[in-house]
Amino acid sequence: MTEEPAPILDERTLEERILAGLDDEQRTVATTLTGPVCVLAGAGTGKTRAITHRIAYGVHSGVYNPQRLLAVTFTARAAAQMRARLRDLGVGNVQARTFHAAALRQLQFFWPQAVGGVIPGLLDHKAQLIAEAARRLRLASDRASIRDLAAEIEWAKVSMLTPETYLTHAQDRGEPGGLDRTAVGRLFQAYEDVKTDRNVIDFEDVLLITVGILQEDPRVAATVREQYRHFVVDEYQDVSPLQQRMLDLWLGGREDLCVVGDASQTIYSFTGATSRHLLDFPARYPKAQLVKLVKDYRSTPQVVQLANSLLAARRSAGLSADAGWSPPLHLEAQRPAGPVPEFVECSDDEAEAAAVAGRIKALIASGTPASEVAVLFRTNGQSQAYEQALASIGVGYQLRGGERFFARKEVRDGILQLRAASRATAGEPVGQLVRDVLATLGYTDDPPQSGGAVRERWESLAALVALADELVASRDSAEGGFSLADFVVELQERSVAQHAPTVQGVTLASLHSAKGLEWDAVFLVGLSEGLMPISFADTAESVDEERRLLYVGITRAREFLGLSWSTARTPGGRANRKPSRFLDGLRPNSTRSPGSTGKGSALNPTRKTRKPAAPSTCRVCGKMLSSGAERKVGRCSDCPPSYEEATFDALRQWRLQESKEADVPAFVVFTDATLVAIAEARPQSTAELSGLPGVGPAKLERYGEAVLEILMTDSAS
Incomplete structure (x- = not known):
């Protein structure tokens, strides 16, 4: 019996099935199936809908072979969501993966022929091996410094740096983990040696080795390029130099590429991500079709207006910073009007958490599901106050980033x-x-x-x-x-x-981990100077990234948006905090401060951003300093200290309490030499405190406000 051919859908039926419900710009994306395509998609504009319908339309119309198309995104959760949407559109056999997952799959397949032998084990976490590398070099380290060093090594590797080239490319990287660049470079090499001894590779190695194989083995490269003819890359503003190199090797000079992104949502520069690839796409591909998605279907006009205003309020911060700032897309709200965003100032952190918890309880009582409420903060350390406040009034919560x-x-x-x-x-x-x-x-x-x-x-x-x-x-x-x-x-x-279903509880999350998510009601908390922007954002470029991070937080809200800050850290503490400069001109009864780019502002392009080097001679007698402890305080051990004994005792008592609560030795918080330097210098701001040796970004974030409060209290008494 002759097999009947599969029925062919006519064009009208195909368009009804795949393209119905898309707006004009989304339809342009979905029907532009060949050649380079660049989609600039603002928050809430339906970019995932546009590109999944593009893939489905291409497959159903016969332009794409589903086995020869690769869709790439940046998180396993996003890839799983994309696969689910494609399956619902009848093209579940299209591959949607992260860069790492796609590279690992290729590495496992080609390793026997390209390298030979058994592929090394994959390292889940770097901490243990970095700690071992530090011990080999006799470098002091604690949990916080190891975390910072792991992030620095990851940045170096996705930037395609080696331990040898790290020094020349890390001039503005500060002191990760409290170590200078030379020590970090040595630790980087020691970490690589430990991995070799253990016969393991890390996630960055997966990309690096696969890139190496594709560059060096023409047969492997030809096989991959024959397998994949079309590529779609989501969240393209987050591509690192290493991932871009991987993509170039996959393409092999071809132009069947569609990229989607929004430079205003670039919030991972510290990991090596850069929006330059997205912004330079039209120059690299002069024939590229450029489509802008600006119709916001997620948020109310009130939320959209606030988001637009935040980006529009940014002022020139010098040639270098301005070159890295892309003119933002102006979102156009499509939803009905909603409540005006609420701005709340509280007396202290505890009062702020209580106020937010009470507002959440009222929202839930009025019909908003707890799963549709989120509290977003700049640092994970801020979550505890909100966990306690919600628990005290019987509202369930889930901590994003906690147990999976x-x-x-x-x-x-x-x-x-x-x-x-x-x-x-x-x-x-x-x-x-x-x-x-x-x-x-x-x-x-x-x-x-x-x-x-x-x-x-x-x-x-x-x-x-x-x-x-x-x-x-x-x-x-x-x-x-x-x-x-x-x-x-x-x-x-x-x-x-790790594509978890929705849990019925209020979400507590950092602003970074909220990327790609949305809720009916969002509370942005802790919006004070020093937290937003964060205190160690000491360059114009880093402050711009903090502005984009707040923009991401605002655009997570569909209907209700609450923004709050406190004037003191603890009940009864000195009210020396100010609302974030980003709120100037946005909150009621405020104006945009002309001083936001003036002296003392992180936007000041003339401001020195490097810490001053420790002196090599005693500031009292001029004698050469011989030890690290002497260099930390700038004074030799023979000269008498110039600090108040009561101040030093108060700092030591505070350090003891902190070390007990964290269950770590006291020197892990701050060494005696650092406490002496603090007591003698008596810094009055986080900027002054950050200039002292031994006070790196991690410790400044964790302990800065507490130290300043001790110094102020001691001065008052």
Whole structure:
């Protein structure tokens, strides 16, 4: 019997299925299937919708072979979401991966023929090996400094630097982990040696080695280029030099590339990301089609206006900074009007957390689901006050960046039970089956009245139930329906990608980790100078990035937006904090301060940004200083100290308390030499404090305000 050809969809039917509901600009993206395409997409403008419909339209119209197209994004969660959308559009066989996942897949396949032998193990975390490298070099280190050093090594590697070339390219990198550049370069080499001894590679090595193989082995490069003919890159403003090199090698001079990004959402420069590749795309590809998506479907006009105003308020900060600032896209709100953003000033951090918690409780009482509320802050250390404030009024929360959803015991147990049940059940409604199975683990239709671990366990199970209902609604119409076995497969895929379902609780997250997410109600907290912009943002470029970070936070909100700050750190403390300069002209009864680019401002292009070098001679007697401790205080041990004993004692008592709470030795907080330097210099601002040896960015962020408060209190007494 002759097999009948598959039915061919006519153009009208295809457009109805794939292009319906797209606006004119999104439709242009979806129907421009060849040649280089650059999509500048503002926050909330439907960029993922546009590019997934582009892929689906290309596959269904026969322009793309789904096995020969690679869609690349930057997080496993984003890649999983893209795969889910593509599956819903009938093109689930298109690959959507992160750069690292795509490179690892290629490295594992080509390693035997390109290198030979067994591929080294993949290192999950650098901390242990960096600590060992530090011990080999007899360098002092603590948990915070190791974290900073790991980030510095990652920056160096994605910038394609070696331990030998690091010194010449890290002139403006400060002192990561409290070490000078020479010491960091030595540690970098020692870390590489430790990896070699252990026969492991890290995530950056995956890209570096794959790039090396593609550069050196023409056969491998030809195979990859034959496999992939079309490329789509999302979040292109976050591409690092190493990732761009990988992309160039994949392309091999071809131009079947579509990139999507927004320079105003570049917030990962400290990791090596740069928006230059996005901004220079039209110059690199003169024939590129340029499309701008500016219709904001996410946020109310009030939120959109605030976001636009924040970027528009930026003023010239010198030739170098201005060259790195791209004119922002002006978003056009498409949603109905909503509430005016609320600006709240509080007396201290505790009062701010209580005020925000109370406002959240009122929102939940008026019908906003807890899962649609987020509290976003600049540093993770700010979360504790909001955890306590929410817990005290009985509002559940989830800390983004804490324990991963699929690592929770109740979730792992639930998946095991569902897998077993899928072998014995068939034909029954999936939603009810999931409820029945998870009931054995404590799930009930109504949430428990108690809080704590019981409530958290219930919320995890409830998230699985809600996901089952969501998938049934979206996929049950497909041929064959949606079974419990299909649900288990979906959970397994999401577990690998860490694509967690929604948990019913208020989200607490840093501004960086909120990228790519959105909520009905968002609270941006701690918006005071020193936290936003952060105190160690001491160049015009870094302050610009802080402005973009706040912009990302604002554009996470769909309807309600609250912005708050406090005037003191602790109850009864001196009210010496000021609202963030970014709020000047935005909050009620405020004007844009002309001093935002003046003396003492981080936007001042003439301001010196490097720490002054420690003196090599005693400032009292002129004798050469021989030890690190002497150089820290700028005084030889023979000359008497010039600090008040009471001040030094107060600093030591504070250090002892901090070390006990953190369960670390006292010198990990600050050495005696650093405390002496602080007591003698008596800095009056974070800028002055940061100029003292031994006070790096990490310690300034963690301890700066507390130290200044001690000095001010001591002066007052």
